[in-house]
Amino acid sequence: MRKKVKNNVSWVGYMDWELQQFHGDEYSIINGSSQNSYLIEEEKTVLIDTVWAPHSFDFIDNLKQEIDLNKIDYIIANHGEIDHSGVLPALMEEIPDTPIYCTANAVKSLEGQFGKRGWNFHVVKTGDTLDIGNGKQLVFVEMRMLHWPDSMATYLTGDNILFSNDAFGQHFAVEELFNDKANQCILMKEAMKYYTNILNPFSPLVAKKIKEIVGLNLPIDMIAPSHGAVWRENPLQIVEKYAEWAEAYQEDQVTIAYDTMWEGTAKIAHRIADEIHKQSPDTVVKVFNVTKTDKNEIMTEVFKSKAIAVGSPTVGNDILTGIAGWMAFLKSLKFKNKKAAAFGCYGWSGGSVKILKEKLDEAGFNVVDEDITSLWNPDETDFEKIPALVKNLLA
Structure with missing residues (x-):
């Protein structure tokens, strides 16, 4: 079931209430999680990321109820890890010639995991753009080592949405989708837990990347990560938290x-x-x-x-x-x-x-x-x- 994010942008992901472990048994899930995929329907139709392979049937079946798959013009693969790319093999069997936009490292990780299947890859780097019609563009921002070498974020002009992939996310199932609808204590606890256990080793890169994103002067009205709540109320609060957390954070504890x-x-x-x-x-x-x-x-x-x-x-x-x-x-x-x-x-x-x-x-x-x-x-x-x-x- 799709959920409206903003204007012609919808959430078409999977709300994973039963998930208890992640990254094998390395990360504990206490409050559920979500695998967020987004659909943009302007003059061009764009799918941003997919979900984990165990939910392949649900994802594709639900997507077919929302849209003719052949109308998907572009697929954006912000990150090759299988919780975001797991459905790509099944999806590409349905629409095999659809262009996939990703980083050069993402081509390596996707082909490394799924084999060389002749997919139509289009390699992008920071600052590259893709026109999707109605005066809107996608702007790509490499997010190397946040938390894989292949990671990137995608920014939608006009609607001012940053699809940040694993950055700014949480393993937290929020059926209502948005941060202002979530329990605030749990939201920030899960955001900090996520940062600590996944991103903290890369804190020097986090600090640099935040400065780079700010330097692009892109107005950000929403941050839509690949796990957890979409930040629509004061979205930059999580960016500010990351900036604070990246600087050898500590409390009186x-x-x-x-x-x-x-x-x-x-x-x-x-x-x-x-x-x-x-x-x-x-x-x-x-x-x-x-x-x-x-x-x-x-x-x-x-x-x-x-x-x-x-x-x-x-x-x-x-x-x-x-x-x-x-x-x-x-x-x-x-x-x-x-x-x-x-x-x-x-x-x-x-x-x-x-x-x-x-x-x-x-x-x-x-x-x-x-x-x-x-x-x-x-x-x-x-x-x-x-x-x-x-x-x-x-x-």
Whole structure:
């Protein structure tokens, strides 16, 4: 079912209420999501992106109810990832000669995923335009590494809509389509979670791209991403948020993440939290067992934090595997300008705290010298070291 976006622009995507995981099992979906595809019907008819292959039948069948597929003059492939391109093979069987406008890298990714099928590719770069009639044009803007090398955005003149693909999106199902109709708390939480877990590694590029888009002097009345709500009420608010988030964002918050075997490391974690409250009552403190809490939710809290403390007991002269996997993910997100501390227990031999400090340093954190390394179960001697650790962590 189509939903009107503005004038001759319609949403023809898929509202995915049942989706629970994304990127394999790497990203958790809590509030549903959407795969947004858009139809522009001016003198020329344009389809912007498709949806994921499992919804191929629904998408094409619904599209046929709205329009004769042979009337589609152009297809815009803003990004080759299969949640946006999955239906292309089935669609191109119906309309095989339809021109596909995309970046040079998108040709590589589409042919890499679906094979060389002789599709009619038209390669575009930033500033290229496509006349669609009635005085309107599409303007293409490369969005390299936001978040694939093939990504681009498409701007519709006249209606002043930026089809931003994965930038400015959220995994959030909004049946009413628009940001002003969505729950605002959930919307911004999901937008931040999306940025943290998908785009944060590319923050330097985000900052540059925002400056480039602003430099094009294109009036933007709407931002229509490929997931989640369309920004029509104050659409530049999400651009402003991205600009803020891209600059080593932090709030007055500390996140404590740990795993534990026999609760000793857990005790240290909670005593550190207590001490932070004593030394800085206004600082927000979050405490998570990484094996019992969704990793994407934890990383969103790390993104908001000015400092973190990470704990693990020693097992097999190493850290627990739950923490090890979590630390690998932490490193991949490339957080900047945040402090970190390490803590943990050991029995027959130690080593976990040293390993944690090394991994935190490799992940780009400023690691404080102080740590808490407890033999067997922590006692008051161990707890007495916590104030100095917290003082340095908050400094």
